[in-house]
Amino acid sequence: MRAPSTVTPESAERSDPPGSSARQRFAAGSIDLAVVAAPLVVGWLLLGSVGAGQADRAVFGGAALATAVALWVWNRGHRDGLRGQSIGKARFGLLVRDRATGGPLGVRAALGTRRGAETLTVAGALADGFTPRAVDGSRSAVRRRRLWGLLCLTAILVLAVLAGIAVGARPLELGQVVHAVFTPAHTETDQLVQTLRIPRTLLGVLVGVTLGVAGALIQGHTRNPLADSGLLGLNAGAAFLVVLGIHLWGLTAPGQYLWLAFAGTLIASVVVFAFSSAGGGGPLTLVLAGAAVSFFLQALTNALVLLDPKSLDGYRFWVVGSLAGRGPDILWQVLPFALVGLALACANTPSLNMLGLGDDLARGLGTNVLASRIVGIAAITLLVGAATAAAGPIAFVGLVAPHVVRTVTGPDYRWLVPYAGIVGAIMMLVADVVGRVVARPGELQVGIVLAVLGAPFFIALVRRRKLVGL
Template identity: 50%
Template structure:
């Protein structure tokens, strides 16, 4: 009988995880370069390089006004969605949780649809504030309906699912009843990076940066909360405060990402499961991995949409939906979808 192989020591596991972070960072650099180099319009690498560095080159406008802002927005939105998904799965202890579970994306989308249909808001400068306001309002509503300070993961999930369905029905109704809103929002509701501008990146950067920072700082308290409220209190944690702080971080991440790109599916659901197979449930490792690999998935899908849709392009939300569904089913069949 073959003896069981003992697990690697803690120091060995930490070294492997650190090496994995380096590999993830290299993948992110590679897909970032690919996103700048590849587009609906084919350009040789030499011309892309000149367009990146030489303001007088003919390709400067293509690179700096289109591809570079789009790539930067993909990096920010991907990190926001991936970290938000991992945090939500840990918070609700639900392996199917994603940034839409608590209705946060739906709240942001409903606020943006209202602003576009009734207030004439058409720019990201206005969208981001309405999206954050809608996300915050729905978050407060879910938290109150879920029990306030006595909220449990199950009650939060049920309240969020109910509001999620209601708000997306409202968004669909607004778009169907207002043709102008339908024209303005039809690409946004699919999920797209195509309209990214430097102003868009600068507008959402503070919100996503703050949300990422809060989420990373909350990793250790969330690890304690995963043991149950009683065990977390015994370790000195405050479950109600942890939930409130983490939901605020999710609001910032999802509200800003949704305002800039529209609701993009499967990134926040899929990436944490892929990463968890490498890191285990420890959020101190899981969140940095998600922050690096979720943009890899989002930018990779965006590049694929540009290539497959030539001379036009497929919106990134469509590509993530088409790729994410079969890949998530494969994870289920392989038995790799586990409780966080």
């Protein structure tokens, strides 16, 4: 039992505990300050560089402030209060604790004045008996945290929807946005919001949800943490039929080759599943069949593009992935398929937990592996087909979203699938909003923004989590 120190609380923060230096504490504090200041700086740069209107200032300013506060509470409160290490302290091997008890400060104390706290090295704290506060691992506590997580993600999604409606290539006042949403008339701004921004935002939600859920299903069925729709050849099938339609019939608008993209996804999935079944039907043969079909279709697509420059012009705009130029008609055409795919995904999630144990063990526990694979492939085909037909091949959503939520939900697909859908929708909307404002009066396609932001984020996630196991 550690004896209480005679140092008064008022002098605790001013003292130099053995093993830590003022330089280390200053460097760690600078990193923690940078973590909180980063979203504020990004928000300020966005507002200062795009000729922001009133709605833009409200959206980006509010988002930057909320993100900074959330990071401060998480880093200074939860990390410091429960584990004793903020990001900065972890970088320099420091740890903060309560001087009187020798244990963690607690969240409230860490967010407060920190009277009676001391900072020392990790080695010194552990040698002195410091133990991080254990997280409640009971079933009720885990379920409660997951429900709170779903609620928070839903709230963020609602805010992202509002941002998608309020922010665009043309700056608007908040009053104009409110009038266009609740009491629309025939003014130019009302028509802009009603006919362009609202359908585009709803389509972004649909595409994000379908890609997030499909990514979780694909990774579950293949037991491959790097699997996405491209690995199973679904994007390649859609691309080949789109290029074929442009080459043979001169199609130019997204609504014209919508069904070709969907049919290409369907055909590719049937071929991949047939080859996989012939090879035993396991996750490895599914991946190998998908890779083979994908390479073959990509070769055919490249041949058509090289032979016909007109096909190249139409294909290069579709293959980037975009929500621009998609009207309400496209949303209503793909919505039924997406809803059926989501229903099949919900039915498929319980068996995914069993398949994660291995096909043989899943059969021993009463799971019909073949039926589960068929339902899963059907759900993936409908979801990816709807998203790809509507917006083109979008990268990183189906890959990153399941990894992000797996750090919270674990491998339980009953929670992972809905989490991944909501996170996918948030990713799509945020990328779309950023793409609208960074290149005003033009815009960047959502596929480009997701690739620019998603690649470094995923690399950081992999380095930190070591690819969380399936």
